Amino acid sequence: MADFQSSSHKAKWIFPPQQLAEKYKATNNRAKQMLEKYGTTRMRVDVDGSLSYPEPQVNMTENADKHSRSKPISVEEEQFMRVYYEYKLREVCSAFYFPHKIQATALIYFKRFYLQWSVMEHDPKHVMLTCIYAACKIEENHVSAEELGKGISQDHQMILNYEMIVYQSLEFDLIVYAPYRSVEGFVADIEEFCHPTDENIQKLKEIAVAEIDKIMFTDAPVLFPPGQLALAALQSANEVHRVLDFESYLRRVLSRQNSTHMISEISESLLAIENLVRKYSFPTEKDMKHINRKLKSCWGHNSHDDNKKREKKSKHKSHKSTNEKMAQD
Amino acid sequence: MGEKPEWLQQYNLIGKIGEGTYGLVFLAKTKSPPNCGKSIAIKKFKQSKDGDGVSPTAIREIMLLREITHENVVKLVNVHINHNDMSLYLAFDYAEHDLYEIIRHHRDKGNNMINQYTVKSLLWQLLNGLNYLHSNWIIHRDLKPSNILVMGEGEEHGVVKIADFGLARIYQAPLKTLFDNGVVGAEAKSTSNPFQLDQLDKIFKGTSMRILDYMGAVPLSTKSASFDLLSKMLEYDPRKRITAAQAIEHDYFRSEPLPGRNALVPSQPGEKVINYPTRPVDTNTDFEGTTSLQPPQPVTSGNAISGGMPGMGGGMNPGNIPMPRGVAQPHQQHHLRRKDPPGTGTGYPPQQKSRR
Numbered sequence: 298m299a300d301f302q303s304s305s306h307k308a309k310w311i312f313p314p315q316q317l318a319e320k321y322k323a324t325n326n327r328a329k330q331m332l333e334k335y336g337t338t339r340m341r342v343d344v345d346g347s348l349s350y351p352e353p354q355v356n357m358t359e360n361a362d363k364h365s366r367s368k369p370i371s372v373e374e375e376q377f378m379r380v381y382y383e384y385k386l387r388e389v390c391s392a393f394y395f396p397h398k399i400q401a402t403a404l405i406y407f408k409r410f411y412l413q414w415s416v417m418e419h420d421p422k423h424v425m426l427t428c429i430y431a432a433c434k435i436e437e438n439h440v441s442a443e444e445l446g447k448g449i450s451q452d453h454q455m456i457l458n459y460e461m462i463v464y465q466s467l468e469f470d471l472i473v474y475a476p477y478r479s480v481e482g483f484v485a486d487i488e489e490f491c492h493p494t495d496e497n498i499q500k501l502k503e504i505a506v507a508e509i510d511k512i513m514f515t516d517a518p519v520l521f522p523p524g525q526l527a528l529a530a531l532q533s534a535n536e537v538h539r540v541l542d543f544e545s546y547l548r549r550v551l552s553r554q555n556s557t558h559m560i561s562e563i564s565e566s567l568l569a570i571e572n573l574v575r576k577y578s579f580p581t582e583k584d585m586k587h588i589n590r591k592l593k594s595c596w597g598h599n600s601h602d603d604n605k606k607r608e609k610k611s612k613h614k615s616h617k618s619t620n621e622k623m624a625q626d
Numbered sequence: 627m628g629e630k631p632e633w634l635q636q637y638n639l640i641g642k643i644g645e646g647t648y649g650l651v652f653l654a655k656t657k658s659p660p661n662c663g664k665s666i667a668i669k670k671f672k673q674s675k676d677g678d679g680v681s682p683t684a685i686r687e688i689m690l691l692r693e694i695t696h697e698n699v700v701k702l703v704n705v706h707i708n709h710n711d712m713s714l715y716l717a718f719d720y721a722e723h724d725l726y727e728i729i730r731h732h733r734d735k736g737n738n739m740i741n742q743y744t745v746k747s748l749l750w751q752l753l754n755g756l757n758y759l760h761s762n763w764i765i766h767r768d769l770k771p772s773n774i775l776v777m778g779e780g781e782e783h784g785v786v787k788i789a790d791f792g793l794a795r796i797y798q799a800p801l802k803t804l805f806d807n808g809v810v811g812a813e814a815k816s817t818s819n820p821f822q823l824d825q826l827d828k829i830f831k832g833t834s835m836r837i838l839d840y841m842g843a844v845p846l847s848t849k850s851a852s853f854d855l856l857s858k859m860l861e862y863d864p865r866k867r868i869t870a871a872q873a874i875e876h877d878y879f880r881s882e883p884l885p886g887r888n889a890l891v892p893s894q895p896g897e898k899v900i901n902y903p904t905r906p907v908d909t910n911t912d913f914e915g916t917t918s919l920q921p922p923q924p925v926t927s928g929n930a931i932s933g934g935m936p937g938m939g940g941g942m943n944p945g946n947i948p949m950p951r952g953v954a955q956p957h958q959q960h961h962l963r964r965k966d967p968p969g970t971g972t973g974y975p976p977q978q979k980s981r982r
Contacts, residue, residue, distance in 0.1 A: 304693055319874070343709075435686075436797075453677075457677070457679045464680065469688045470689070472690075472692070472693050622742060
């Protein structure tokens with residue numbers, strides 16, 4: 298594989314935690330402002346893949362009283378939405394029996410996309426499917442949009458509409474490094490390092506891969522390089538199924554790489570990754586209902602008849618002002 | 627016909643300079659500072675099959691070029707998107723020459739032998755670029771003379787640029803083939819295409835000795851370093867074949883004349899500098915790829931590149947015939963663009979009209 302050291306992945310898509318938090322906050326704020334200005338947050342994607350801002354809703358400023366205003370979702374709720382659709386993404390990939398690599402690539406695309414946009418601006422369902430479609434194209438596992446759409450009974454035109462926006466949002470940096478391969482590399486190296494039995498090393502690898510699956514659902518892939526994600530997974534696996542003295546193995550890795558990293562720095566990163574996995578939480582059904590309701594109104598579905606009833610219902614519940622609501626969350 | 631996309635306003639379009647299965651290539655000049663008047667090649671990708679979304683070839687090329695930077699690899703300076711038909715336009719630094727035209731120039735001019743310094747410098751730079759790609763596990767897979775560009779006059783005069791990454795692949799495991807490289811080396815040396823009549827598979831079914839027999843016309847002593855390098859690059863067994871990394875260290879490149887950065891201008895005084903013809907530009911084709919219906923205009927300085935085209939008799943394409951480049955690839959020919967009846971527009975699937 299091409300060199301990670303000179304990759305766009307390393308240069309552009311790994312962020313310090315503080316910066317990542319700011320990015321999420323910034324996109325969330327932008328969408329909120331759009332909601333205030335236009336009464337809707339959803340960017341319109343045309344058949345030709347171009348983006349347009351919503352039309353200002355005429356009756357917004359004058360007629361609409363406070364309680365009919367849509368409520369934005371919070372940064373935390375955005376996170377829940379992403380988590381939910383990342384899970385869906387993996388489900389879709391499994392349903393199609395796509396190779397691991399595609400699922401991982403699509404997942405990274407999805408995460409990167411939502412560093413640029415708020416969930417309120419682009420429906421994660423559409424983005425999720427388009428990321429899968431794009432990952433298939435990039436990894437040369439060609440599946441037509443139609444096939445993909447059919448398989449999950451979604452309109453494939455939406456995937457095609459979104460495709461260019463996804464590439465653009467990823468800044469055409471489409472080669473990504475998933476940690477699965479790094480795990481393989483380290484496993485081969487560990488075999489050399491301590492000559493474990495085949496059974497032991499297989500077991501270790503198996504657990505580590507499962508651990509990577511968990512790590513991929515967190516923010517870790519946009520915070521740490523794939524090598525560190527792999528080491529974190531192996532460290533966790535080694536705690537479950539002890540095969541080696543991990544610290545001395547880490548020392549060996551560092552000394553060989555002539556790395557400027559201190560062992561303490563690496564250990565800290567690995568710990569941070571483990572913590573992300575530990576803190577990971579999946580939204581409850583109730584959470585999702587609540588967020589989806591808010592999102593629907595953000596997306597300005599008011600005009601559609603089928604949403605009117607729901608809209609009316611939710612109006613009563615969401616009487617509080619945006620600020621109050623935020624404070625509650 | 628669609629309106630001109632907004633991004634196109636930043637360029638002065640000169641004309642079409644190439645076409646292939648992927649789409650069309652245009653020559654343009656930047657309008658505004660800092661690079662005012664700089665020549666840019668704009669590669670327009672066809673939309674892929676209806677319902678297939680963005681052209682995979684275009685996407686592959688962009689994604690690879692986003693990851694690589696090397697003096698001997700073409701430089702992608704911009705990506706433009708035409709939302710009307712979802713087509714992609716890649717803007718590259720323009721290269722005036724390519725190996726196909728350089729070889730053709732020598733072949734057609736019989737007695738005009740290619741300068742040994744030039745051969746060596748071109749080959750070295752090509753191998754240097756290839757070594758970079760291979761060490762990044764990138765295999766070009768479509769290396770041929772027309773994809774090996776050479777920069778025209780300017781700061782990078784005579785520098786080789788490997789182009790067209792539409793078929794390139796990035797591999798996970800070491801691959802040490804120099805398959806494509808051997809072919810190009812032989813062509814540059816003999817200034818005639820030894821493989822023109824044969825398909826590659828036929829060639830590689832033969833032994834390497836047979837390939838070297840083939841080149842009986844090539845004035846190479848079997849004891850020369852160039853013969854040695856060539857036979858190592860043409861080794862049939864990829865495991866035994868010389869790698870790009872080894873090849874650039876070969877004795878051939880350590881003997882006089884030493885390879886240089888400007889392959890077109892020999893460093894020794896007294897050596898003849900050959901003025902290779904500039905690239906023919908078809909100024910009758912607009913950016914939509916539509917050929918104008920008017921009878922061809924006489925060449926005026928108005929729309930031709932300044933300085934005209936020395937040595938290019940008929941370079942202006944007076945017959946208004948599509949001018950495929952890199953013509954010798956038989957597998958391409960029936961893919962070459964279908965000729966539309968006059969006036970039907972772009973030669974692409976009907977565009978979906980913007981709703982606004």
